[in-house]
Amino acid sequence: MKFYSLKKTTLIDYPGRVASIIFTKGCNLRCPFCHNRELVDDGFAIEPIEWGEIFEHLTKRKNVLGGVCISGGEPLLYCDDLKKVIDDIHSLGLRVKIDTNGILCESLKTLDVDYIAMDIKTSIEKYDVLGYKGTDDYKENILKTIDYIITSGVDHEFRTTVVPGIVDIEDIEKICQLIVNSKRYVLSQFRPFNSLDPEFERIKPYPFKILEEMKNIALSLGINCSIRGE
Ligand code: SF4
Numbered sequence: 001m002k003f004y005s006l007k008k009t010t011l012i013d014y015p016g017r018v019a020s021i022i023f024t025k026g027c028n029l030r031c032p033f034c035h036n037r038e039l040v041d042d043g044f045a046i047e048p049i050e051w052g053e054i055f056e057h058l059t060k061r062k063n064v065l066g067g068v069c070i071s072g073g074e075p076l077l078y079c080d081d082l083k084k085v086i087d088d089i090h091s092l093g094l095r096v097k098i099d100t101n102g103i104l105c106e107s108l109k110t111l112d113v114d115y116i117a118m119d120i121k122t123s124i125e126k127y128d129v130l131g132y133k134g135t136d137d138y139k140e141n142i143l144k145t146i147d148y149i150i151t152s153g154v155d156h157e158f159r160t161t162v163v164p165g166i167v168d169i170e171d172i173e174k175i176c177q178l179i180v181n182s183k184r185y186v187l188s189q190f191r192p193f194n195s196l197d198p199e200f201e202r203i204k205p206y207p208f209k210i211l212e213e214m215k216n217i218a219l220s221l222g223i224n225c226s227i228r229g230e
Pocket of ligand 1: 027029030031033034040072101
């Protein structure tokens with residue numbers, strides 16, 4: 001299997017653990033605010049890194065690392081190949097976290113991961129602005145994934161990047177209703193740079209008091225919510 005970026009050490013991508021993070025290429029969404037356009041847009045040629053090379057790095061660093069994050073793009077597009085990668089990581093005594101947009105629910109269920117971070121981009125009815133090109137039932141799959149994650153017993157977090165024009169207070173209320181029994185909800189401030197749609201680089205982020213208001217909605221429902229990017 002090939003990956004398209006490796007960050008050897010990160011203190012922020014795996015909660016409570018020093019980790020490496022690896023990135024797959026390609027995504028089944030095209031969020032206009034996506035910062036990973038090199039990984040999502042076919043027009044960028046990036047040198048792949050073979051899994052064997054990454055495994056060598058992890059083997060050398062296994063005593064200082066606590067885990068590996070698999071991110072993208074959408075890593076679940078490579079679910080079959082990821083099974084071996086995850087087994088290899090576990091063989092080093094390291095934990096595995098996966099980042100996903102939650103569309104490929106059945107694929108997620110087949111993976112033996114230790115932490116799932118799922119992005120909920122906005123309220124379900126507004127997802128069509130995110131450019132999904134697959135079958136019509138994808139919103140149902142997203143809802144199924146949310147339920148699966150909450151009931152799976154796997155450590156997890158849900159995350160929303162609060163992009164003006166994509167997510168407002170009402171959307172946060174609707175998202176919170178879906179994740180009442182979740183372990184963690186993270187609201188991330190939107191950063192207007194390197195976006196898939198350059199128009200989004202002109203969008204002014206919400207003031208933090210709006211994020212606080214959103215956080216308070218989650219807290220009022222008993223959800224363990226925090227803001228990232230303060
Ligand atoms: S933000 Fe995530 S889900 Fe959206 S296009 Fe980018 S990689 Fe895909």
